[in-house]
Amino acid sequence: MKAVRLYGPSDLRLEEVPKPSAPPGGLLVEVKACAICGSDVRNVASGGSGHGFTLPRTIGHEIAGVIAEVGKSVEGFEVGSRVVLSVSLACGRCRYCLTGKQNLCESKKAISYQYDGGFAEYVAVPEALVRYGGVLPIPDGIDFYEASLTEPFSCALNGQELSKVSTGDTVVIIGAGPVGIMHAILARINGASKIILAELTPERLEKAREIGAADIYVDSSKEDLKEKVLKETNGLGADVVIVAAPSGKAQLQAIDLAAKGGRVNLFGGLPKGQSQITIDSNVIHYRELFVHGTSDSTPVHMKKILDLMGAGRIDARKLISAVLPLENYKEGFELARSGKALKVILTPNGNA
Ligand SMILES: [Zn+2]
Ligand SMILES: [Zn+2]
Numbered sequence: 001m002k003a004v005r006l007y008g009p010s011d012l013r014l015e016e017v018p019k020p021s022a023p024p025g026g027l028l029v030e031v032k033a034c035a036i037c038g039s040d041v042r043n044v045a046s047g048g049s050g051h052g053f054t055l056p057r058t059i060g061h062e063i064a065g066v067i068a069e070v071g072k073s074v075e076g077f078e079v080g081s082r083v084v085l086s087v088s089l090a091c092g093r094c095r096y097c098l099t100g101k102q103n104l105c106e107s108k109k110a111i112s113y114q115y116d117g118g119f120a121e122y123v124a125v126p127e128a129l130v131r132y133g134g135v136l137p138i139p140d141g142i143d144f145y146e147a148s149l150t151e152p153f154s155c156a157l158n159g160q161e162l163s164k165v166s167t168g169d170t171v172v173i174i175g176a177g178p179v180g181i182m183h184a185i186l187a188r189i190n191g192a193s194k195i196i197l198a199e200l201t202p203e204r205l206e207k208a209r210e211i212g213a214a215d216i217y218v219d220s221s222k223e224d225l226k227e228k229v230l231k232e233t234n235g236l237g238a239d240v241v242i243v244a245a246p247s248g249k250a251q252l253q254a255i256d257l258a259a260k261g262g263r264v265n266l267f268g269g270l271p272k273g274q275s276q277i278t279i280d281s282n283v284i285h286y287r288e289l290f291v292h293g294t295s296d297s298t299p300v301h302m303k304k305i306l307d308l309m310g311a312g313r314i315d316a317r318k319l320i321s322a323v324l325p326l327e328n329y330k331e332g333f334e335l336a337r338s339g340k341a342l343k344v345i346l347t348p349n350g351n352a
Contacts (some may be wrong), residue, residue: 156182168191
């Protein structure tokens with residue numbers, strides 16, 4: 001079968017590899033759509049260094065497909081079922097797993113990192129992922145392309161829950177890439193009364209505006225975001241500020257934009273070697289701010305996203321800029337990297 005495999009920094013190859021079979025206790029899924037994540041782009045650039053990759057590795061983790069084989073002793077799954085896969089395999093026994101924070105599992109492994117991923121015709125689903133609840137049915141009426149965006153949406157939902165986005169909140173989101181827009185869509189669902197989306201690249205802001213996920217769009221290359229936020233909040237600042245951009249400057253600005261008692265979510269990680277920032281901690285102290293991060297998600301978040309998609313509350317199609325065959329992976333990665341596209345999806349079989 002065809003698979004796109006990572007060999008090292010900027011060394012991604014389309015290869016012919018043996019078709020896997022369902023591992024004992026696991027499944028074999030025929031991939032219909034696998035979306036390119038920002039982390040895929042970063043992992044290709046770095047050759048996966050620092051993330052426990054074993055190379056070469058078939059990458060891709062935003063996977064939707066059809067069950068092609070059910071492994072020995074697996075119950076409750078049928079060949080032909082449409083499913084999405086979660087990324088992480090959690091141990092189920094550590095303190096974090098036992099408190100429902102499987103995304104923080106002490107011995108977490110992941111599809112596309114230690115197990116082959118979805119830029120391929122088939123993906124072998126390990127037993128641990130099946131047991132963990134990481135194989136979820138796609139609701140009727142939702143196609144494979146939309147379904148492949150379940151995972152990034154679920155990470156954004158985890159962030160929204162941690163930031164306690166709720167009715168009447170003013171939410172500022174810095175960064176109008178796919179994840180920033182997903183945050184805006186979810187903030188609306190969570191009852192935010194005003195959503196301010198800020199972005200440095202006018203092209204990206206324009207795309208976000210077309211989707212209409214926010215109330216106010218700020219071109220940070222021209223406008224003063226702080227001035228705008230203060231004006232929109234009667235000088236108080238925002239209840240929640242989410243940084244969906246890999247920028248230390250944006251993280252500092254986020255702390256500055258929060259109202260007293262506000263929540264600041266450093267949602268996006270910073271590039272390796274550039275993750276040190278210096279903050280005025282007195283601002284956090286006197287303003288009683290809650291500053292936190294977000295990492296990954298759990299099957300519970302994925303289930304909620306699939307329910308929202310199925311109910312028509314999330315239209316993921318608006319975020320899809322391109323669907324390309326696996327052979328065009330270079331074009332796909334270039335498009336995703338350029339920032340000119342929102343989500344780019346690779347599909348092994350043309351039409352899903
Ligand atoms: Zn992802
Ligand atoms: Zn665990």
